[in-house]
Amino acid sequence: MKKLLVLTAFITGLSVQAQTDETATIKSIYTHALTKQQGYEWLRKLTGMGGRLAGSDEATEAVKAFQKVADSLGFTTQLQEVTVPHWVRGPKEAAYYTLNGQRYEVAVRALGGSIATPAEGLTAEVVEITSFEQLDTMTDELEGRIAFYNMPMDPAFINTFFAYGSAVKQRYVGALEASKKGAVGVVARSLSSSINPYPHTGSMTYAGADQQIPACAISTLHAEQLSRDLKANPKLEFFMQMAPRELDSVVSYNLVAEIKGSEKPEEVIVIGGHIDSWDLGTGAHDDGAGCMHSLDAVWLLKELDLLPKRTLRVVFFMNEEFGLNGAKVYAQRSKEEGIDHVIAMESDAGGFTPRGISMVAPDSIITRIRKLRDYLEPYGVHEFSETGAGADISQLKSDDLVMIGLRPDSHRYFEVHHSSQDVLAQVNARELELGSATLAALIYLLDKYDIVAL
């Protein structure tokens, strides 16, 4: 390790003494995070407020509660108005089918944005679809029937986000595509990396559809069961009932909490996550963790007297899940106000042990960031990739913005994501805090070495 440090010092033109000091500083950040566990305490408070679907009172109350927290910490805060859709789930959803005279209840939840079934429910035969190629070849097979998308996340991906990306189409455009073939409803396999009884919801679109049809997620456990039972009786009738409604859009808020830079206040480092969540759980990982990472990272720097030369902004974006409204408003307002963002960081991949970061930046900056890896390796942060940064900060994209996303261990994430299981009990305090410390250490190093585009 010593050899590596000397090598890095040589490359970056720093003295070994400086390296040693920074190594101690970074150690102090991690130690403070693990000892105080402030981010975890905040996450307890946030998740205690319930699910935070955009448009809900809970979402807006959470923003306001954390404005108070940021105020008490000495930030200058503002709430930015964001108009968001207001879809509500309505009464509990139900689904079942009958096979050999026996009725099997299955766990379903409406996809976000879905219309309701008729009040008395919808009953139809089911057609299983295991690929979009298969769907393409269909002529009238779906006419008057329910399309059952059953495309598991591929377990062979090591990073489960890639498996999710490969499977998400069935949820997002499943209803749109099935309606073109005459289907009357959609049951989409939950995007979960394990077989479990919890439906995982998420957004869908009707954009361009002639006919809107109701769509729900079915748990992976019940998707497997339904698939087996369809082989026994391809004519079995499926009943689904759900009553979501789209209400008038409402005004909610982004929280922007700022600490002015001491030497370069006009240059802004923004760090954030999204405060809205799905309604089934309490958004502990998605994206309570990311919001708390962001606030905690700045808190750590402040506590340890390591605030950067540049202005720091923590942003809790409103409504990432249902259309990125908050991110768009933030980008627009920043443009109008002439805010000069030089670095944007996001955490929206859960609160598990950080494994690395992903970056979007000019090559020369990427090279400089990679040289910081020696500082983070002792904390298990090894993987520096160029696979995007984050949905909310992507709205700020420009040629001279350095964008960084935190990349935690992904193996458990899609077991809880968008389901009733995304709750505080699934978050480990040490793992969460290592994420906060990693972001704090990165801000400290990027600012200190002026790793920004010129």
Next chain:
Amino acid sequence: MKKLLVLTAFITGLSVQAQTDETATIKSIYTHALTKQQGYEWLRKLTGMGGRLAGSDEATEAVKAFQKVADSLGFTTQLQEVTVPHWVRGPKEAAYYTLNGQRYEVAVRALGGSIATPAEGLTAEVVEITSFEQLDTMTDELEGRIAFYNMPMDPAFINTFFAYGSAVKQRYVGALEASKKGAVGVVARSLSSSINPYPHTGSMTYAGADQQIPACAISTLHAEQLSRDLKANPKLEFFMQMAPRELDSVVSYNLVAEIKGSEKPEEVIVIGGHIDSWDLGTGAHDDGAGCMHSLDAVWLLKELDLLPKRTLRVVFFMNEEFGLNGAKVYAQRSKEEGIDHVIAMESDAGGFTPRGISMVAPDSIITRIRKLRDYLEPYGVHEFSETGAGADISQLKSDDLVMIGLRPDSHRYFEVHHSSQDVLAQVNARELELGSATLAALIYLLDKYDIVAL
């Protein structure tokens, strides 16, 4: 990555073609593990049999059940007789204290090997001890009192095993040391990395004590509470009651399951974990995961037609927790039979996402193993250290034995370790399987490149 592979090929004298083939082979190992999840299914079977305290029927039944599994897979199996102590917990333990007229129940469990309290329980004042230096300065303060060791695991360690190592003394010799000062009982803070209501048991010793006194673990939650309440009333009386007994030692077994090598059958690669566990949970992480990793790794190689040139032995060691009896018997029998172990691998650090390996071997071998890292990095296995290998295989230590321990992510491990929470629900199938695949890939590479001492 390509550049790295070419570099490695140059160093090791291999062709780039060979590297590409091996990269594909290793990918196939990970894919097969993640897709089939065979190790996880075996772990379900194993944990379904209950806790497996050495000397219990459950421990012996588990060995026999997995002998049948190994037989069915085509291994040549044997059960090696191991005489093990037979300590039983007895009826449920109880503890409480009274403060301001209110009675507070606290969660305790006898430490492994502890004697019982008097049948009617033991009541005495409590003295909190926060360091062994403090204990050293005590004269008659502990006389007739209960010693309450309250030394938290240091959260600043990134690898929690080091925090455990620094704190374990209070559990292991707490009673021994307190008895020298006249204490009548011991309450030791659970070795847990979080504040939770579950006592974590573990082994202790009376070796050399003039006086044996009963010792229990108290949950971290209740240790914190007791510490606060002792400040309010240093004279509060603590009641503890437990009735463990030491029965006659019994005969149990190591399971040794072997597949003869095709080209170098006289050279043996041994891989194992310990089949015994504490009784409070079902030993899912400690060390069900390690046993299943070992069997699964060999199963993967067999399934994919990648069995090594050398003989492979899977060993489920009996009684790591209470004195390493199985490991000692295995080492002794191997010596008698002239077994030539060239590589010994162990998994006894949980079933979480593998982060790296730790090695004990001659420097030249360490250098060669480090060169294999490029193959494992795509699977998140980065950290190659020289911090020991494993307790069971350490009994085989010799100058020409390459010893390797799997090093999974450690952040959650000590929340469940030795407690009622060490159950299957705490194990994630993907994370477990990555461990099996990592061990399988290592066996494949070590054997293929003859990375053994000459």
